[in-house]
Amino acid sequence: MRAWAVDHNGDVASSSTSDRGMGKLSPADFPAALDAVATELGVGGSAADVLICGMAGARQGWLEAPYLDAPTDLRGLAAGAVHPAMPSSGLRVSILPGVCQRQGGENVMRGEETQLLGLASLMPGYDGLVCMPGTHSKWALLHGTRIEHFSTAMTGEMFELLKTHSVLRHSLNGPLDGPARDEGFSAGAEDGLSKPADLLGQLFRVRAASLLAGRGPDWCAGYLSGLLIGTDIAANRNRIGTDAVPLIGSAGLARLYERVLNMAGVKGQPVDATDVVLAGLKAARAAAN
Template sequence: MSSQTSWIAVDWGTSNLRAWGIGRDGSTTFSASSEKGMGRLEREQYPAALSEVIEARANGIETVDVLIAGMAGARQGWLEAPYLDAPADLRGLSAGAVSPSMPKEFRVRILPGVCQKSPGAENVMRGEETQLLGLSRLIPGFSGVVCMPGTHSKWAVLDGVRLESFATAMTGELYEVLRQHSVLRHSLNGNLDGPGREEGFREGLEAGLSHPDLLTGNLFTVRAASLLSGKEADWCGGYLSGLLIGSEIGGRKEWVGKQEVPLIGSPGLCALYTRAIEQLGGSARTIDASEAILTGLKAAREFDSH
């Protein structure tokens, strides 16, 4: 198996790292992962963290050729890969890659992220740009708005392989910090996946979509509803999720409804975003995040050898 591996694709995020062996014909020869994401590593620990994940698979390969996307290229990561500037031609990702020092049997490159320096709209991404390059392969000729829901949701305006501009919404992280650290935790302390979650999500989504400008106020509804109407943790968790997703999308109505919005993310989260987009009269299509990044890493490597 491992003798067929031609190179190794790596998605190195904040909380974990995933690696795929790629054969000469483009097929996946193995996949492996570890929880040694950027958030848990000091700079000098990266070579060992990479070796641990791939070494059993890399035996017998003369040169271990590794292409990495994501947070390993951040300033606080392994080796900083300076951002490309948006608008950016994503075929240029490989040319912007950096090579950390490794024993000579390794050839490791880390792709850059993309930044946007426009005053008032400064922004950064690392990893999503490679997913977007993947999307340009998965939906050839796509031109329009792409949404990548998650801890920090990204909304990108893409035209083929050209990334025009993008925005970030801290939706997933807001959910987590409010659930764990705010007064709302008292209302979210219980079974979050009970039968009330659906009703809570629906009401929160409606509030967020119709009044994204009142988010700081509507958040407190979670607490008031549990105190006054005895709403349980499941309803409250659903409301908070719906309110945050609704506020994210409700503030970007101009980006929804013109054409199908590709959603790159986990199936569960993409299903919630699809509901929100459909409620505004739009439509969405889910693309698996792993497929997008793997396709993007393959595309980046191809452009490299051109």
């Protein structure tokens, strides 16, 4: 869980990061956890407005905030919010909804919609694809504040699964950040970009390269990462125009996506993920008033 206290000028007065997220809390635990964070941020006991986005609004979270249906205008997020009771403090809580898509590929997001509204606020009028790399990479077609369509690729989770639990773990057993990682990444990205339909087959190349060519864990980790990112980008390549694709995610991952986008002949533009969350929360609140 990440939290920020924002003053009347819109500036961040204080912030907090903890592991007290949805995965560790039962519904009854949320009010006390939020009060604790408010105290830590210096707004405990006040009647501050609290805007929440992400998994707290999931069915397994605090209080379910029903999805908006894409295509939809993200300025409607606050109007779709739910308001859980805070029995022992004056905090006024709004949990923003996620967005679902029932036509053209069933899909769901929670949290990314707020970042997308923030991006629309920071880059007014942007019209095109946005990439949000991560555990579940989201690709959204944004038209101003409207989300027209989106998809989800299990790119990051697949890397972790294969590294931790699959037969490939034997090839990734050792220092993963060695000097050959970069070379492996390029080789994997090329294979992913050129043969995305053969991901199931190319994955096994990690093991073969380790057994036959003596590739070390650093090369293999780079290859696996590049292969997955290259495959992810190839699947979305024909929806990318001439504008740079905004990349919302951790700085390191956004740089890797930018590099592979360049290999595919298109441009990427890393955007700070915290900036767009904050801009999105502010824009959601402004749209509600």
